[in-house]
C-alpha cells in the first residue's frame with residue numbers, strides 16, 4: 001500500500017499528545033547470564049540491549065491503560081473526549097473481548113469505540129495509518145493509538161535465542177485533525193507478506209492449534225523466531241522501504257530530523273540508517289533500556305525524545321518497522337507539537 005500523493009483533503013492528522021508506561025521490574029543481562037548459557041557481552045554486541053522491563057502482575061490492558069492515563073494527564077484531557085481507541089498488540093489479554101474494550105473500561109472512556117490491530121512489530125505504524133485515515137476523513141476527531149505488549153507472557157525464558165530480546169511496555173499517542181497542511185502524517189508505504197509465517201510466530205492457542213496438553217508440552221504457546229532468517233529480511237525490508245519513502249518525497253538526509261525505527265536489534269537499525277545516509281545522532285534509540293517491546297517501541301521513542309526536548313514542531317520524522325507476518329513499512333510524519 002502506497003498513499004496516493006494527490007488526495008485533496010481538508011484535514012491532516014497530527015499527533016497532539018503522547019504517553020507511556022514501563023513496569024518497574026528491570027531484567028538486566030546479568031539476570032540471563034545467571035540462568036542460561038549467555039553473557040552480557042554477547043547480548044550487547046549482537047543486539048544493543050542492556051536491560052528490559054517485565055510486568056509482574058496484570059496484563060497488556062494494564063500497560064496500555066497506564067500509558068493512556070499518562071497521556072491524558074499530560075494533556076489535561078478527560079477520557080470521555082476520546083472517540084476511538086486502537087490498540088496494536090500481539091499479546092492481547094485474551095482472544096476476546098478486545099484489549100481496546102478492556103482499556104476503554106479501565107480508563108472510563110464512555111464515548112469511545114475501538115478495536116485491536118494485529119501487525120506485530122509494525123502494529124503501531126499500521127495503527128497510526130488507520131487512525132490518520134479516520135481523522136483525515138473528518139469522521140473522528142480524537143483517536144488514541146496505543147502500542148502495548150506484555151511479551152514476557154509469550155517468551156520462553158529457557159530459549160536463549162529469543163528471551164533476551166523482548167520486554168514489556170506500552171505507549172500511546174493522540175491523533176487529531178489540523179487544517180495546517182505543513183504538519184502531521186504525510187505519507188506511508190506499508191506491506192505484508194504471509195510467506196514469512198514460518199520464521200516468526202506463535203503457533204498455539206489459535207484455531208489451527210487450539211490449546212491442549214500436547215500443544216503446551218510442545219511449547220507452541222511460546223514465541224518462535226528463526227533469528228538469522230528474520231535478521232536478513234528485516235535489514236533489507238526496513239532499509240529498502242525507508243529509502244523508497246525518502247525518494248517518493250524527495251527527501252535528502254538533511255531534510256530528516258530523526259529516523260524512528262522499530263527497536264529489534266541495533267545492527268538492523270544501524271544498517272537502515274546507513275542506507276538512508278542518516279547519521280547516528282539522528283536515530284532514535286532506546287533498545288538499550290527496554291529491548292524489543294513489539295508494538296510499543298516506536299511511540300516509546302517518540303514520547304521519550306519529545307519529553308527530553310529533542311523534538312520540535314516541523315521536524316520531519318521517518319518511522320520504520322519490520323515484524324512478524326511479515327509486516328513492514330515506513331511513514332513520514334512532520335512533528336506538530338511545540
Ligand code: UT7
Nearest residue numbers: 038039042046121160161164227228230231234264265323
Ligand atoms: O522484531 C521483530 C523482528 N525481529 C527481528 O528483527 C530480530 C532479527 N534477528 C536478530 O536480531 C538476530 O538474529 C538475533 C539477535 C536474534 C541473533 O543474532 P545473530 O547474530 O543472528 O546470531 P545467530 O542466531 O546467528 O547465532 C549465532 C550464535 C549461535 O551459535 P552457533 O550456532 O554459531 O554455535 C547461537 O546459538 O550465537 C548463539 N546464540 C547465543 N549465544 C549467546 C544465540 N543466542 C545466544 C545468546 N547468548 N543469547
